[in-house]
Amino acid sequence: MTSIPKNQTVRSQAERNAINSPIQGSAADMIKMAMIDIYHEIRNRKLKSRMLLQVHDELVFDLYKPEEAELRSMVEDKMKHAIPDLPVPVEVGMGVGINWLEAH
Amino acid sequence: MAKPTLYLLDAYALIFRAYYAFLRNPRINSKGLNTSAMFGFVNALEDVINNRKPTHLAVCFDHKSPNVRVQEFPYYKAHRQETPEDIRISEPYIRSIIEAYHIPILEAEGYEADDVIGTLAKIAEKEGYEVYMVTPDKDFGQLVSENIFIYKPARQGGDAEVWGPKEVIENYGIHKPEQVIDILALMGDAVDNIPGVAGVGEKGASKLIHEYHTVEAIYDNIDQIKGALKDKLEKSKQNAFDSKKLATILLDAPVAFEPERLIMEAPNAPLLSSIFSELEFRALGKRVLGDAYEVNTSASDAPVSAPKGNVQSSLFQDLEEEDSPTHGPSKGRNITNTPHTYHAVTSEKDIADLKKKLLAAKEFAFDTETTGLDVEMEIVGLSFSMTPGEAYYVPTPLNFEEAKKIVQSFKEVFTNPNALKVGHNIKFDMKLLLNYGVEVAEPIYDTMVAHFVADAHIRHKMDVMSEAYLGYSPVPIEELIGKRGKNQLSMQDIDLERIKEYAAEDADITLQLKTVTDKMLKEVKAEDLVKQMEFPLIQVLTEMEHEGIRLDVPFLNEYSKTIGAELYGIRENIFKLSGVEFNLDSPRQLGDILFEHMKIPYEGAKTKTGQYGTSEDVLSPLREKHEIIDIIINYRELTKLKSTYVDALPELVNPATGKLHTTFGQTIAATGRLASNNPNLQNIPIRTDRGKEIRKAFIPRNDDYLILSADYSQIELRIIAAITQDEGMLEAFNRGEDIHASTASKVFGVPLNDVTKEMRRRAKAVNFGLAYGQSAFGLSQTLGISRSESKEIIDNYFAKFPGIKNYMTETVAYAREHGYIETIMKRRRYLRDINSKKSNCTKPG
Numbered sequence: 001m002t003s004i005p006k007n008q009t010v011r012s013q014a015e016r017n018a019i020n021s022p023i024q025g026s027a028a029d030m031i032k033m034a035m036i037d038i039y040h041e042i043r044n045r046k047l048k049s050r051m052l053l054q055v056h057d058e059l060v061f062d063l064y065k066p067e068e069a070e071l072r073s074m075v076e077d078k079m080k081h082a083i084p085d086l087p088v089p090v091e092v093g094m095g096v097g098i099n100w101l102e103a104h
Numbered sequence: 105m106a107k108p109t110l111y112l113l114d115a116y117a118l119i120f121r122a123y124y125a126f127l128r129n130p131r132i133n134s135k136g137l138n139t140s141a142m143f144g145f146v147n148a149l150e151d152v153i154n155n156r157k158p159t160h161l162a163v164c165f166d167h168k169s170p171n172v173r174v175q176e177f178p179y180y181k182a183h184r185q186e187t188p189e190d191i192r193i194s195e196p197y198i199r200s201i202i203e204a205y206h207i208p209i210l211e212a213e214g215y216e217a218d219d220v221i222g223t224l225a226k227i228a229e230k231e232g233y234e235v236y237m238v239t240p241d242k243d244f245g246q247l248v249s250e251n252i253f254i255y256k257p258a259r260q261g262g263d264a265e266v267w268g269p270k271e272v273i274e275n276y277g278i279h280k281p282e283q284v285i286d287i288l289a290l291m292g293d294a295v296d297n298i299p300g301v302a303g304v305g306e307k308g309a310s311k312l313i314h315e316y317h318t319v320e321a322i323y324d325n326i327d328q329i330k331g332a333l334k335d336k337l338e339k340s341k342q343n344a345f346d347s348k349k350l351a352t353i354l355l356d357a358p359v360a361f362e363p364e365r366l367i368m369e370a371p372n373a374p375l376l377s378s379i380f381s382e383l384e385f386r387a388l389g390k391r392v393l394g395d396a397y398e399v400n401t402s403a404s405d406a407p408v409s410a411p412k413g414n415v416q417s418s419l420f421q422d423l424e425e426e427d428s429p430t431h432g433p434s435k436g437r438n439i440t441n442t443p444h445t446y447h448a449v450t451s452e453k454d455i456a457d458l459k460k461k462l463l464a465a466k467e468f469a470f471d472t473e474t475t476g477l478d479v480e481m482e483i484v485g486l487s488f489s490m491t492p493g494e495a496y497y498v499p500t501p502l503n504f505e506e507a508k509k510i511v512q513s514f515k516e517v518f519t520n521p522n523a524l525k526v527g528h529n530i531k532f533d534m535k536l537l538l539n540y541g542v543e544v545a546e547p548i549y550d551t552m553v554a555h556f557v558a559d560a561h562i563r564h565k566m567d568v569m570s571e572a573y574l575g576y577s578p579v580p581i582e583e584l585i586g587k588r589g590k591n592q593l594s595m596q597d598i599d600l601e602r603i604k605e606y607a608a609e610d611a612d613i614t615l616q617l618k619t620v621t622d623k624m625l626k627e628v629k630a631e632d633l634v635k636q637m638e639f640p641l642i643q644v645l646t647e648m649e650h651e652g653i654r655l656d657v658p659f660l661n662e663y664s665k666t667i668g669a670e671l672y673g674i675r676e677n678i679f680k681l682s683g684v685e686f687n688l689d690s691p692r693q694l695g696d697i698l699f700e701h702m703k704i705p706y707e708g709a710k711t712k713t714g715q716y717g718t719s720e721d722v723l724s725p726l727r728e729k730h731e732i733i734d735i736i737i738n739y740r741e742l743t744k745l746k747s748t749y750v751d752a753l754p755e756l757v758n759p760a761t762g763k764l765h766t767t768f769g770q771t772i773a774a775t776g777r778l779a780s781n782n783p784n785l786q787n788i789p790i791r792t793d794r795g796k797e798i799r800k801a802f803i804p805r806n807d808d809y810l811i812l813s814a815d816y817s818q819i820e821l822r823i824i825a826a827i828t829q830d831e832g833m834l835e836a837f838n839r840g841e842d843i844h845a846s847t848a849s850k851v852f853g854v855p856l857n858d859v860t861k862e863m864r865r866r867a868k869a870v871n872f873g874l875a876y877g878q879s880a881f882g883l884s885q886t887l888g889i890s891r892s893e894s895k896e897i898i899d900n901y902f903a904k905f906p907g908i909k910n911y912m913t914e915t916v917a918y919a920r921e922h923g924y925i926e927t928i929m930k931r932r933r934y935l936r937d938i939n940s941k942k943s944n945c946t947k948p949g
Contacts, residue, residue, distance in 0.1 A: 014937035018919035019912050021935075024775035025927035026823045031816065032641050032778070033929070039644040049812070051644070052653045053766065053802075054778055055785040057816035060802070062653070062809045075814045083928055088825045088837045091817040096810050099656070100802035103813040 026083075030090075031057060034082035041074055060100060068096065107234045110366065111158040111255065112221045114239035115165045115209075118148045118257070119198060121240045123191050124689040125259065128740075129748040130190070133384040141194035142383055146201060148257035150392060151264060152238055153368075156255070160233070160366040162224075163202050164210045164217040172214045173350055197383065204376040206369040215357040218243070222353040225252050227361040236266070242685075243293065245272035246284035246353060262668050277310040279317065286313045289348035291684070294696050298350045301340040305684045305701060308333070319348050387755050395759075437576040439605060442493075446608035448600055449498045455513065458488065458496050462517045465490045467524035467549075469615035472533045473497075473607045483507055483536060485603065486514065487611040492619075495608035499600060511540040519545040528552050528566045528614045531770070534646040546643060551617040553638050556771035558624035559934055564771055570613050573620040578613060579606045628924075628932050637929060638770065645768045645778075652763030656801045657754045663797060664750045667742055674739045681732045688739065691718045704730050742794070749788060749798045756782055763805075776931050818843060821871055827928070830907025844868040850904040851897060870901050 031054065038051055038059070048064035049071045059079070063071055072094055080090045097103035122144015123130075130140045152158060202209055212220050221244070225235040229251045236255040237244045244254050245267065254267040265271075272281045290309035292300020304312075316322045323341060326334060337344070377397055380389040389397045449458050462468055473485040482504060489495035498514075500507035518525065518537065527533050530550040537544055552564045563569075567578045625631050679685045682702055686693045695716025699706040704726060706716055716722075720740070726733045756764055769779035780786060789795025804810050821843055825833040836846040841856070848859040848867035859867075869886050878886075884894035902909040919925050920939055924932045 014919070014935045015916050017933070017935055018916050018925050018938060021775050021925050021933045022827055022915065022927050023820055023823050024777060025925075025931050025933060026827065026929070027816075027819050028773075028776040028778070029637065029927050029929040029931060030819065030823070032637055032776075035644050036637065036640045039647065049809075050647075050651050052648055052651055053780075053785060054648070054768065055780065055788075057819050059814045060653070061812040061814070062651075062805050063812035064809055068810070068812075071812060075812070079814060079816065086822075086826050086928075087829070087834060088822045089840070090819070090822060093815045093817050095813050097813075098803065098810060099800045100811050100813065101796055101799035103811040104799060104815070 027057060030082045031059070031079075034079045035059065037078040037082065038075055041078060045070070045074075047071065058104070060103070063096060072096075107232060107251075108159040108363075109156070109236065110160040110162075110224075110228045110233045110363075111152050111156065111236045111238055112210075112224060113149065113152070113161075113163040114217050114221060114237065114241060114244075115145075115163050115198070116217060117239045117241045118145055119191060119194065121259075121687075122148065123188065123194070124687065126747060127689060128744050129752070131752075137193070137383070138190040139194075139197075139383045139385070141191055142197050142201065143385065143388065145198050146385070146388060146392070148238070149202075149205070149207075150388075151257040152236075152255070155258075155264065156236065158236070158368060160363060161368055162208050162210050162366050164220045164224075165199075166216045167211045167213050169213045171216060172354070173216075197379065201376065201379055204379060205371040208365050210359060212357040212359045215354065215359075219354040219357040220359050222247050222355050223357040223359055224361055226355050228363075231361070231363070233363075242267075242275070243284065243288060243351065243353070245276070246282055246288075246351075248272050248281045262672060276306075277314050279314070283313050283317065285348060285351050286317075286319045288351035289319045289344050292343075292347060293351070294686070294693055298347045299340070299343040300347050301336055301344050303336040304333075304340075307683045319344050386759065387757070390759060437574070439579050439609060442576065444609070444612065445494045446604055446612070447494075447496045448604040449496050450600075455498065455510070458498070459514065459517055461490065462488060462514075462523070463520060465523055467526060467615075467618075468517075469526040469611045469618065470533065471527065471607065471610040471614060472536050473603070474536065481536070483511060483540065485607055486511065487607045489608070489611035489615045492616050493612065495612040495615075497604040497608040499603070508540050511537065511542055515542050518542050521545060521547075523547075524549050526551065526614055526618050528610075528617065531642050531646050531649070534642070535650055538646065538650045544643075544646075546640065548639055548642060549618060549634075550639065550642055551614055551621050553642065553770055554618075554621035554625055554634055557630045557634055557638055557931070558621065558628050560771075560774040560776075561934060561936065566610070566613060566617070569617055569620070574613065574616055576613065576616075579609055629930065630932065633929060633931055641770065645770065649765050649767060652758065652761055652765040654762065654803050654805050655753060655757055655764045656803045657757065660750050660754055660801050663801075664746060667746045667750060667794075671739065671742055671746070674735060674742070678732060678735055678739065681730075681735070688736075689743070691715060694718045694736070698732070698736075702730065702732070704733075741792070745789065745794060745798070749783070753783060753798075753801060764802075774933055776927065776933070823928070824908070824911075828905075828907040828911035830905050830911070832905050833907065844871060847871055847901075847905075851900045853900075866897060870897060 035051065035054060041047075042049060042051065047067050047070070049067050050062045051059060052062055053060035059075070061071065061075070076092050076094060079092045082090075095103045119141045123141040125144055126140035130138045131143050133139050149163075152161070199209065210220050210224070211217070212223075218241075221237050221239075225237060225247055228235050229249065233251070235252045237247065237252070238255045238257060240256050242254070248254060248267060248269050250269070254265075254272075256265040256267070258264040267275075269281050272284060273279065276284060276287050278284070278287065287306070287309045288298060288300070290301045290304045290312060291306050292298045300309075312322055316325060322329070322337065323344075326337060329337065373393055377389070377393055380393070380397070447454075449455055468488055468490045470489075471487045472483050473487070474481040474483055483500050484502075484507075485497055485499040487495055487497045498510065500510045517523075519542075524547045525544055526549045528551045530544070530548055530552075534544045534548075551569070552566070555562075555564045555569060567580075570576050570578050625634060675688060678688060682697050684697055684701060686697050688694060692715050695718045698704050698718070699716045707722075707725065720737060723733050723737055727737075753764065758765055764783070766783060766785060767781045769781055772779035788798050790799075802811065821833075822837060824830075825837055832850060833843070833847075836843055842864075844864050844867045845856060845859045847870065848854075848863040849856045851867055851870070852859070852863050854863070866887055866889075869883060873883050873886060883889075883898065884891045887894065915925060916938075919935050923936070923938065924934045926932050
């Protein structure tokens with residue numbers, strides 16, 4: 001039985017990282033830019049709703065009920081256009097509920 | 105009058121139980137200390153005090169000296185030598201907690217806690233006491249009587265149990281409690297290394313003792329016993345008699361019963377408060393000491409600097425240790441041999457002068473000194489630096505309102521849009537300042553974030569960076585606060601000179617580090633990235649953390665009970681299937697039961713300490729071998745869910761705000777993704793229904809609000825399409841097709857409408873797997889198909905999506921050439937190992 005030399009394992013891990021990091025990293029770029037835009041939009045519009053959590057590719061908000069329509073469309077817009085000129089359409093799933101499970 | 109009640113706590117048994125209960129998700133405080141044992145012990149103690157209201161109480165420890173049993177049986181308690189490091193570290197804390205409670209600690213040279221408890225219990229019984237032996241250890245069953253009971257404190261989600269003679273007799277199917285010794289002599293005790301009779305478990309022992317009453321009688325009548333059992337008994341005869349001796353709790357320990365010493369007293373609240381504070385017991389501290397208790401705000405707490413990168417070091421210490429920067433100027437400079445001018449700023453006039461200077465500056469570094477590292481910590485001083493080597497320290501009064509006034513007088517400085525505010529882990533300071541009504545406005549600069557962006561793989565702690573890049577060793581905190589003790593009470597006034605040197609130094613170093621990180625950012629061309637993304641994000645995260653999310657604690661408490669009940673049932677089931685009761689949370693015991701007692705075939709190597717592995721990787725493949733495996737895996741998942749989330753989340757709620765304030769980590773994941781801590785949101789299970797329930801606990805702040813969730817859909821695949829520019833994939837997305845079905849249609853060569861569920865499932869696995877460098881082997885594992893089948897799928901996939909194949913080859917080539925890769929926003933990740941030389945791989949082997 002042949003065992004894989006250690007450096008080869010190390011290197012193929014590095015190769016996987018080389019392939020995967022631009023994807024993960026760009027997804028990170030995207031949601032970070034969206035968060036910054038949304039944050040400023042909430043401030044500028046003096047909304048009572050607040051962005052609370054970021055987890056994986058998801059943002060979680062405390063939504064002030066009267067602001068539902070406004071927040072939904074603003075968040076969707078900012079998330080979709082966080083990175084300009086992307087050659088693919090970006091889709092955002094949205095939900096509202098009395099708790100996170102129901103909203104997700 | 106009711107009898108006086110004496111409660112005797114079996115310290116180690118309770119400590120071990122607590123420690124193992126949290127083993128998979130230990131409670132770690134901000135200093136990296138594992139506090140599971142302390143936490144569990146205090147909980148057990150509080151259970152006894154509040155629910156049993158004892159008149160007399162003592163805690164018994166094993167004495168450190170060699171045990172009388174060891175002289176006769178050297179192998180006895182051999183396992184105990186392997187007391188986990190964390191428990192050894194915990195013991196002094198637990199001892200000081202007990203002392204703070206004003207509870208006497210009892211121990212006797214050469215004897216174990218069991219013997220001390222047994223001896224005292226029997227004496228106290230004669231003197232008219234009702235005695236409760238507080239322990240999870242059933243061996244104590246041998247001592248119970250009309251007036252002596254075992255009290256097993258409640259575990260989370262369960263109820264406490266009281267065992268008297270009836271319970272003991274029923275549990276073992278014996279005639280009188282003393283026969284517990286005979287049971288143990290036959291079945292042994294893995295924890296204490298009591299050998300017992302090989303091949304005889306609890307059930308077998310119970311049957312034999314039921315019939316013959318004693319070990320001696322069994323051997324006297326050995327001829328009546330037949331077959332394999334007789335062989336086993338005969339083989340282990342010596343062990344059985346030795347075990348009987350070992351299992352017998354000694355009732356002659358040299359310990360005096362002094363009831364007046366054991367009368368319950370009120371605890372020393374300030375002392376207890378400072379210990380709890382150090383351990384960062386929040387909810388528990390409040391429960392014990394009342395609402396006035398707050399972590400790390402007692403006057404005796406010396407100021408400690410903000411956690412400069414502590415979160416990172418605790419999470420990634422092992423990984424990063426090797427990568428610590430060793431280059432840079434040599435060490436040797438420190439505050440004693442480096443010229444510096446640090447000012448203490450106390451008078452109103454001096455404060456006004458300082459503000460004037462700060463308002464005129466284009467950039468300044470600042471740092472906050474705090475009472476500790478807790479969420480409820482308070483500011484004790486601010487430091488500023490505008491020129492290298494010169495810094496200012498402004499102490500703030502102990503009184504919050506007065507401190508707030510001073511802090512707020514710097515509001516203009518912190519909101520000045522024309523000055524760059526520099527910090528190291530600035531989010532920490534910004535969040536703290538928010539508690540004082542001061543918002544730090546952009547532009548801001550964080551030397552820790554900058555350093556992370558420049559190279560994610562080396563450590564970002566301030567002192568490490570200072571030594572590496574400035575050749576300067578900052579004043580260690582220990583040098584400033586020295587030993588903890590009463591003499592620190594007034595240190596804020598007395599030692600201002602020394603605090604100033606320490607605190608001002610932080611601001612000074614931060615400013616000097618900025619020169620270094622500026623250069624690093626330039627080298628990796630990340631100046632725009634930090635300006636447009638990482639630095640502005642700090643403010644966003646600061647507010648999110650400050651805001652927090654409301655948690656439905658009653659829901660979680662209820663859910664905890666439900667799971668607790670379920671776990672109880674599962675546990676009983678496991679014991680039934682295995683025929684033995686054991687500590688399910690001890691991997692060693694579990695391994696011994698499964699692979700020795702139950703003889704389930706074990707595949708794989710034992711651990712370094714000679715244990716069987718019981719990780720999921722080991723157990724999973726054995727599912728077919730015995731139904732117990734599935735049940736154990738299920739038990740583990742539920743226990744983990746319960747301890748990590750259901751029970752842990754309420755503990756994290758900040759009593760002041762009633763909310764959960766997660767900490768977001770911007771300098772943790774090398775990919776650039778955000779991490780979160782306390783709790784780690786990424787790990788909240790979403791695959792299982794039970795896991796999903798956890799999300800129900802996250803609720804809107806009040807009835808005027810709802811929760812809105814906005815989730816990118818298939819963002820990684822869309823990014824793959826964008827980055828690779830693969831036409832087929834771009835087209836599918838642009839046409840709004842179901843991307844996995846569309847992939848399946850191409851890979852399997854069928855029209856979109858004819859794609860079966862299975863085809864779609866396979867295509868989905870390929871979509872997700874390949875971009876991560878998954879091999880044909882990996883794919884065959886994921887899909888449960890043969891390797892040749894999966895290879896065919898992959899070949900087809902690459903043929904249909906040539907852009908993806910190209911991307912993979914080109915990215916690796918790019919990484920080889922440059923040593924890094926880039927994201928869409930030009931964030932670089934350096935890949936040191938990408939050029940681990942082929943020379944090694946092509947070696948003949």
